[in-house]
Amino acid sequence: MSNNITPEEIIKNGTLVFEKTKLMTDAHLSYCPGCGHGVAHRITMEVLEEMGVGDQAIGIAPVGCSVLAYDFMNIDMQQAAHGRAPAVATGIKRLYPDKFVFTYQGDGDLAAIGTNETIHACNRGENIVIIFINNGIYGMTGGQMAPTTLGGMKSSTSPYGRDLGMTGHPIKITEMMATLPGVCYATRQAVHKPGLVRKAKKAIRKAFENQKDKKGLSIVEIVSNCNSGWKMSPVKSNEWLEENMLPVFPLGDIKG
Amino acid sequence: MKELKLMKGNEAFAEAVIREGVDAYFGYPITPQSEVIEYLMLEEPHKRTGMVVLQAESEIGAIHMVYGAAGAGKKAVTSSSSPGISLKQEGISYLAGSELPCVMLNVVRGGPGLGTIQPSQADYFQTVKGGGHGDYKLIVLAPASVQEMADFVEDGFELAFKYRNPVMILSDGLIGQMMEKVYLKPQKPRLTDEEIREKYGNWATIGHKPSERNIITSLELKSERQEKHNQKLQAKYRKVEKNEVRFEKINCENADYLLVAYGSSARICQKTIQLGKEKGINIGLLRPITLWPFPSEEINKMADNVKGILSVELSTGQMVEDVKLAVNGKVPVEHYGRFGGMIHSPDEVLEALEEKFIK
Known part of the structure; x- marks a missing residue:
C-alpha cells in the first residue's frame, strides 16, 4: 500500500463511514488529554447538526476550562461572566424564542457563583438547554475545591481533604433544579465509556427536542473527570470517577 | 405628532x-x-x-x-x-x-x-x-x-x-x-x-452558518492581543471625546464667576444665577450634558474669563476633580454641595460662592 494516500482516495463515494461534525472547528482542543470536555462538546455539536439547527443555535460559554468553547464549537456564541450564562441565555431566548439557545457550564460556574442565575432561569422555565459538566473541581484556576467536591477529596484549597463540617456537602444541584416546575427534563450522564457517550448524546438530543417543542428548561449534567486537577492519569481518573463520583452523583434521569 | x-x-x-x-x-x-x-x-x-x-x-x-x-x-x-x-x-x-x-x-x-x-x-x-x-x-x-x-x-x-x-x-x-x-x-x-444588520453591521449572535458565525467575547488570553483590543477601545474613546461632547451654557457672557453643575444641581444653580443678579454678582452656569466625554475644552476656555469656578454637586466633591483637570490651575476651583440625600438651596450655593471667592 502506498504511503501517499490522499483524503480523496480514502473517502470515495459510499465509503465514508465517519465524519467529524462540521459544527466543531479544526482548532486544537485546549483541554488536557483524557478530559471529558472534548467528548461533551462534540456530542452537543453532533446533536445540533443532526437536528439541522446549527445555524439557528446560539451557545453561551462560561468561565472555567470551557471558557474558550467558542473556539471549538463552530456556531454563534457569546462568552458570559462567571456564573451568568443562564441570564445571558435568557436575554437572547426571550428575543429569539425560535432559536436554539444553550449554556455550557462547569460546576463552579453553575453551582457556586451562578447558583442564583441557575435557579431563577430554571424557575422561570426559560426554554433553553443547560449542559452542566460536573468534575468536582475548579479545573481552570488550578484545582481548587468546588461545591461538588466530594467529602475528603483533596484539592488545592482543601489540601487535607474536603471537611464536610466546615465547607458543606457536595451539592446535588441537578436534583434541586428538578424540583422546580419550570424544569421539564433533568438528567445525569457521563462520557467516560462508549456506551455512556451514546446515552449522554441521546439525553442532549432529548433536551434540544424539548426546546424545539417549547417544553421549558432541560438540564443535562455530565459527570466528568479532571485528571489534571485530580492529579491522576486519564485511565485512573475514570476509575476513580466510577468508584467515588458516581455513588454520590448517580447516573440516570431525575425528571422527565 | x-x-x-x-x-x-x-x-x-x-x-x-x-x-x-x-x-x-x-x-x-x-x-x-x-x-x-x-x-x-x-x-x-x-x-x-x-x-x-x-x-x-x-x-x-x-x-x-x-x-x-x-x-x-x-x-x-x-x-x-x-x-x-x-x-x-x-x-x-x-x-x-x-x-x-x-x-x-x-x-x-x-x-x-x-x-x-x-x-x-x-x-x-x-x-x-x-x-x-x-x-x-x-x-x-x-x-x-x-x-x-x-x-x-x-x-x-x-x-x-x-x-x-x-x-x-x-x-x-x-x-x-x-x-x-x-x-x-x-x-x-x-x-x-x-434592518439591524443594514444599519449597524453584521456582528450579532443570532445564529449563522459556521463560515459566517459571530462571537461575542471580551476574553483574549494572549496579552499582545488584549493590548491591541485595548488600543482599539482607546481609539474609539478618543473619537467619542472629539465628536460627542455636549453642554449647555446659561448666562455665561460677561460672567465673573462660573458654576459647573449637572442634572438636578444644574436646575438649582439656575436660580442661583438670578439671586446673584439681585446682589450684583454676575454668575454663569456651564451644564455638562455629557459627563463623559467631559466638556474639558470649553471649561478651560471659559477659565480665561472668570475669577473663580464652583463645581456644585450633590456629593462631597467628585466632578470637581475633572473641573480642576480642565482648568489646569488657571483660576481657583472650589466644590460646594449638600450630600447624603440632602439638597442644597439656590441661596446656599450663592453663599458658598461668596464665601469661597468674594469675601
Missing part, C-alpha cells in the same frame, strides 16, 4: 423606552426608580410593540440579560439606583469589553452602603471613572429635566449603536421622582434583523 403629558421622570423614561422601539427591558426593583419597571408592566408594551419586559432575579441577572440581548443585536435597556448599579458593574465591564450597545439608567440615591433613598449625585465616580474593572468608558448623559429623561433614550441608543458602546443615563432621585410636562415622540417601530 408630539404628545404633551405630565409625568414623573421615571415614567417619562419608561414611556420613551417603549416609543424608541426598544426590544427588551430587564430590571430589578429599587427605590427611587421602581416606577420604571412598574410603568412598563402596567403598559404591557408586548401588546404595543412586542417589547419584552422581564423582572430579573437580581441586578446582576438583569445586566447579563441585557448582555445577551445586546449581543444578539437588539436594543436592550436596564435601570436601577446606586446600590443596584454597584451590582451591575460586573456586567457593565463585560458590555464595554465586548463592545455591546445598550442604554442604562441610574436614578442615583445617597450612599455609601445602603445609604438613603433620597437624591444624590455621589455616583459620578462609579459612572464616569469606571466602576467596573479594566480600562473602559461609558458614554454618560446627565438629564436635568423630565423632558431629557425621555429624550436621552433616543440619543442614548444613537450613541450606543454608533460606537458599539454602553451608554449610561446618570439621573438622580429628584429628576426621577418629580413631575413635569414632557413632549413624547411618536412610536418608532422595532427594527427587524435585516
Whole structure:
C-alpha cells in the first residue's frame, strides 16, 4: 500500500463511514488529554447538526476550562461572566424564542457563583438547554475545591481533604433544579465509556427536542473527570470517577 | 405628532423606552426608580410593540440579560439606583469589553452602603471613572429635566449603536421622582434583523452558518492581543471625546464667576444665577450634558474669563476633580454641595460662592 494516500482516495463515494461534525472547528482542543470536555462538546455539536439547527443555535460559554468553547464549537456564541450564562441565555431566548439557545457550564460556574442565575432561569422555565459538566473541581484556576467536591477529596484549597463540617456537602444541584416546575427534563450522564457517550448524546438530543417543542428548561449534567486537577492519569481518573463520583452523583434521569 | 403629558421622570423614561422601539427591558426593583419597571408592566408594551419586559432575579441577572440581548443585536435597556448599579458593574465591564450597545439608567440615591433613598449625585465616580474593572468608558448623559429623561433614550441608543458602546443615563432621585410636562415622540417601530444588520453591521449572535458565525467575547488570553483590543477601545474613546461632547451654557457672557453643575444641581444653580443678579454678582452656569466625554475644552476656555469656578454637586466633591483637570490651575476651583440625600438651596450655593471667592 502506498504511503501517499490522499483524503480523496480514502473517502470515495459510499465509503465514508465517519465524519467529524462540521459544527466543531479544526482548532486544537485546549483541554488536557483524557478530559471529558472534548467528548461533551462534540456530542452537543453532533446533536445540533443532526437536528439541522446549527445555524439557528446560539451557545453561551462560561468561565472555567470551557471558557474558550467558542473556539471549538463552530456556531454563534457569546462568552458570559462567571456564573451568568443562564441570564445571558435568557436575554437572547426571550428575543429569539425560535432559536436554539444553550449554556455550557462547569460546576463552579453553575453551582457556586451562578447558583442564583441557575435557579431563577430554571424557575422561570426559560426554554433553553443547560449542559452542566460536573468534575468536582475548579479545573481552570488550578484545582481548587468546588461545591461538588466530594467529602475528603483533596484539592488545592482543601489540601487535607474536603471537611464536610466546615465547607458543606457536595451539592446535588441537578436534583434541586428538578424540583422546580419550570424544569421539564433533568438528567445525569457521563462520557467516560462508549456506551455512556451514546446515552449522554441521546439525553442532549432529548433536551434540544424539548426546546424545539417549547417544553421549558432541560438540564443535562455530565459527570466528568479532571485528571489534571485530580492529579491522576486519564485511565485512573475514570476509575476513580466510577468508584467515588458516581455513588454520590448517580447516573440516570431525575425528571422527565 | 408630539404628545404633551405630565409625568414623573421615571415614567417619562419608561414611556420613551417603549416609543424608541426598544426590544427588551430587564430590571430589578429599587427605590427611587421602581416606577420604571412598574410603568412598563402596567403598559404591557408586548401588546404595543412586542417589547419584552422581564423582572430579573437580581441586578446582576438583569445586566447579563441585557448582555445577551445586546449581543444578539437588539436594543436592550436596564435601570436601577446606586446600590443596584454597584451590582451591575460586573456586567457593565463585560458590555464595554465586548463592545455591546445598550442604554442604562441610574436614578442615583445617597450612599455609601445602603445609604438613603433620597437624591444624590455621589455616583459620578462609579459612572464616569469606571466602576467596573479594566480600562473602559461609558458614554454618560446627565438629564436635568423630565423632558431629557425621555429624550436621552433616543440619543442614548444613537450613541450606543454608533460606537458599539454602553451608554449610561446618570439621573438622580429628584429628576426621577418629580413631575413635569414632557413632549413624547411618536412610536418608532422595532427594527427587524435585516434592518439591524443594514444599519449597524453584521456582528450579532443570532445564529449563522459556521463560515459566517459571530462571537461575542471580551476574553483574549494572549496579552499582545488584549493590548491591541485595548488600543482599539482607546481609539474609539478618543473619537467619542472629539465628536460627542455636549453642554449647555446659561448666562455665561460677561460672567465673573462660573458654576459647573449637572442634572438636578444644574436646575438649582439656575436660580442661583438670578439671586446673584439681585446682589450684583454676575454668575454663569456651564451644564455638562455629557459627563463623559467631559466638556474639558470649553471649561478651560471659559477659565480665561472668570475669577473663580464652583463645581456644585450633590456629593462631597467628585466632578470637581475633572473641573480642576480642565482648568489646569488657571483660576481657583472650589466644590460646594449638600450630600447624603440632602439638597442644597439656590441661596446656599450663592453663599458658598461668596464665601469661597468674594469675601
